[in-house]
Amino acid sequence: MSGITFDNLMGQTVSTVREVTYDLLRDLGMTVIFGNPGSTELPFLRDMPADFKYVLGLHERVAAGIALGYSLAEQNAVFVNLHSIASTGNGLSAIQDAWYLHVPLVITAGQQDRRHLLAEPFLASRAGETARPYVKWVYEPLRAEDVPAAIARGYYLAMQPPKGPVFISIPMDDWTHECQPLAIRQVSQTVSPDLLVLDQVVSALDSGRNPALVVGSQIEEDGAWHEVVALAEHLSADVYQEPIPPRWTFPRSHRLFRGGLLPAQQPLADQLANYDVVVVLGARIFLYYAHVPGHPITPETKLFQITNSAVDAAAAAAGTSSVGNVAAAVHYIRTRTAARHRAIEASAPPTEPKPEHPITPAYLFSVLNRVMPRHAVIAEECPSSKGALDGYMLLDEPGSFYSVPNGVLGFGLPAAVGLQMAHPDRRVVCPIGDGSIQYSIQALWSAVQQKAPVIVIVLRNSDYSALKGFCDFTQVGRNVPGMDIPGIDMVKLAQGYGMSAQEVDRPEELEPALNAAFAAHEPRLLSVNVEKGGQKCMGMDQSVHPPNYR
């Protein structure tokens, strides 16, 4: 028990909701609180115990987004304190990121004083309704003294696989009520898979001739990285990353790695057409972007899904699904299948890009890959340059790569700051478009204030290249407004938030600027003027018969 208590009328020493809550948060390991405060949170935030740290985000998308990065690195739930409906609305895109990335955030927001809530006072909040589609649980306690127990329940649920955010709305007058102490409980965080389904996977692999594995982000959620590498080597199976991966979950330079799957039905099915058994590990079947109809997989191929998510199992477009812990399932399969051996052709290394002016994204990423520490972490948000990044960045360690989970921009920069705060021993690099960075630009200030030495590389092409690529791909044409973003000086913006920044224009300036940034041990922004254009709609060209919206 911490803190300040008071005596009730009977002379007994009692605690308040506020004190019991801080004790609970401490016991659950949630002593770093991310937020943006308002009047309805002040009774909670006042006199915060000295062993707690409050991380202020200047915008709620940033506060919740940094919390998300911090949680990914810490592998524990993180406590977020937003302000009423105002702030929950602003933070919603980070909340949906947490939903899709399975990140356990315990999000709280202040509510107006219960005693006049009925009359809808200023700042009365229906924040729960706003957050509801993207959280596992919404609650506003019926009694003040239920607040700590509601937070505990939220924590246990957030940590259940698949992990995810929960939302609790707390009236501002609750914190001073009397409250009984609350002991934390042990709640299991692993669900064992159904062995009968896994036996079907084993027999399909043993009777098949040419298996492939598809690796997805749940491999990292379930700590299955090494098990998956062992299974791939045991089966000598080709390995593909899931489409538009929010995390990389297989060593990029491994001889069995064949690259990423395309996010559209027919092209993806074509990529896997030569395999007779495909086992999808910790991913959806499948995440698509452009609508290119076809079979999810060729009918001759046996398809299996090993997932920690009942939702993903139910939503799969085809295949047999096993729900449960991915590491346990992969271990079971490896220890029951026969080993396979075959000669493996190493993939050809990517061609060395030329140092052109303007700098190409391919050149940028080939240089970055050469100079960065091997255990660096990438938090990426550079829509039209994803292909170049994918082709040139070779990261082989777990926890090395994070990207936008559901296409909503604003994820990358705050996630990078949160990851860097929790990973003082690994350098976090954030390659980000000059459009994308504007959605959560205030995170630059947080990086400086938190002394988080993240390296932000802005790919400055002064337009929305990815959208122009989509216009071409879907034959919408280029006569669309709002595609250009000229006149943004990223160096001045970063300096305005207190961050060291530098412009890079010539290819020969790039490597020295990167080396200086890695040597500096402080947050730094490089604004790199890059060629417009980039990859055409996630690597797909017109030969895949895209939809025509003309």
Ligand SMILES: Cc1ncc(C[n+]2csc(CCOP(=O)(O)OP(=O)(O)O)c2C)c(N)n1
């Ligand atoms: C919050 C949000 N608003 C708008 C979009 C639509 N959108 C997708 S890509 C893109 C362009 C991003 O520009 P930039 O970061 O400069 O990358 P580039 O396309 O130039 O590679 C936009 C606006 C989105 N995905 N998310």
